[in-house]
Amino acid sequence: MHRFLFGGEDLSSSFFIGYILALIGGIILIITGLISVLISPFLAFSALGALGALASGIVDIIIGIICVIGAKFVRHLGWGIVLLILGIIGGGLGGLLVVIGALLGLLAHFTHD
Secondary structure (H helix, E strand, O other): OHHHHOOOOOOOHHHHHHHHHHHHHHHHHHHHHHHHHHHHHHHOOOHHHHHHHHHHHHHHHHHHHHHHHHHHHOOOHHHHHHHHHHHHHHOHHHHHHHHHHHHHHHHHHHOOO
């Protein structure tokens, strides 16, 4: 199946698992960011709290979109490092999945023959 997704390239299983984890983590970050943006005005006790939750949700959405786009390139050194940093910044379950996926992609990069 992964040969179909990546143009017939022979890929290691650690790269493919890293790709899937980074993709799922990015999607989770987008969903939690959307929930935060949509619900923040109703749950905040002050305008400043609502603004902070709104800004946090927007940052999560942006990080999630970058992670979804970069998940396909997790095997490349630059993208692996970018996804690792974004996963740490994003936090939560989605960020954790992105970090694990980036680490597996970097592992596939350094163990490639």
